[in-house]
Amino acid sequence: MNIKQRTKRRKLVLSIAPVLVIASLLLGLMAGSVPVALEDIWHALTARGDSPQDTIVFDLRLPRVLIGLLTGACLAASGAILQGVMRNPLADPGVIGVSSGAGLAAVITMVLLPQFSYLLPAAAFLGALLSSVIIYTLSWDKGASPGKIVLAGIALNALIGAVMNGVMVMYSDRIQAVLPWLSGGLNGRSWHHLSFMLPYAAAGLLLSFLAIKPVNLLMLGDDSAKLLGQKVETQRMLLILLASLLAGTAVSVAGLIGFVGLIVPHAIRLMIGDDYRYLMPASILGGAALVALADTAARTVLDPVELPVGILLACLGAPFFLYLLRKRSNWR
DSSP: OOHHHHHHHHHHHHHHHHHHHHHHHHHHHHOSSSOOOHHHHHHHHHSOOSSHHHHIIIIIIHHHHHHHHHHHHHHHHHHHHHHHHHTOTTOOTTTTTHHHHHHHHHHHHHHHOGGGGGGHHHHHHHHHHHHHHHHHHHTOSSSOOHHHHHHHHHHHHHHHHHHHHHHHHHTGGGGGGTHHHHHOOOTTOOHHHHHHHHHHHHHHHHHHHHTHHHHHHHTTOHHHHHHTTOOHHHHHHHHHHHHHHHHHHHHHHHOOOOSHHHHHHHHHHHHHOSOHHHHHHHHHHHHHHHHHHHHHHHHHTTTTSOOOHHHHHHHHHHHHHHHHHHHHHHHO
């Protein structure tokens, strides 16, 4: 692909992505067991009353859709950062153990310390950060190369998975409260969850734009980045912590939703290339739209049964990822 074609494709993707976000927001507010018209949505947002439609839109659907948008944006930004830092298009929060760390902290809180269930979001967030610190420490040997970090992440993932399964086996009578969270879903999410998530998500997404330049330089390789005056190890550690902040924020509220951090940045990279000046904003918008649309489908397609969005994304993500790999040679 020549420069002119790539520039045209970048403009097209960055033009379509905001439209998809707006469309996913409106569709999430309209669709459901009780359909709501656009004029009722407008009334609920501008002149809220006590009508059933206003309650459905403002109290039930709006916080859920906004959380879905933030969750997708955080997971996609986290995946994009990790793929750049690792120089590996298959890296994502699940690969290096960040999501697993958050999951273990949540399981321990819900199973062993149910009296502190109100601290679940904070526990999951701290679990994600702690796992990233452990991975970086384990991979350190006069520096932490991307390969060592991935290997340490795989090992920690296996250990965390074993501990998590052990806890659930030992306390099998209490795991019913855990299973929906482990599946990943937005059912029952409210303004309370959004108020907890918003400061961390806003800070993480803002910092992700500041990370564009260092990620672009790290993509050149450690030696080239050092020649350009970059403190490679410091930047890599800070970027991994930022990715953990983003992933931990999403997981703490939405549960273990997978494939977003892997699929979205990888798909966009295949379309517009590796330049993070375009890849980062496109990934954030694409991830937001994907989770919001998937959650709307998960709660409406099988109505009145609601499918956790994490299960739906896993079912769609795996074959779509294989399709992208097959088509990669045609997109270059």
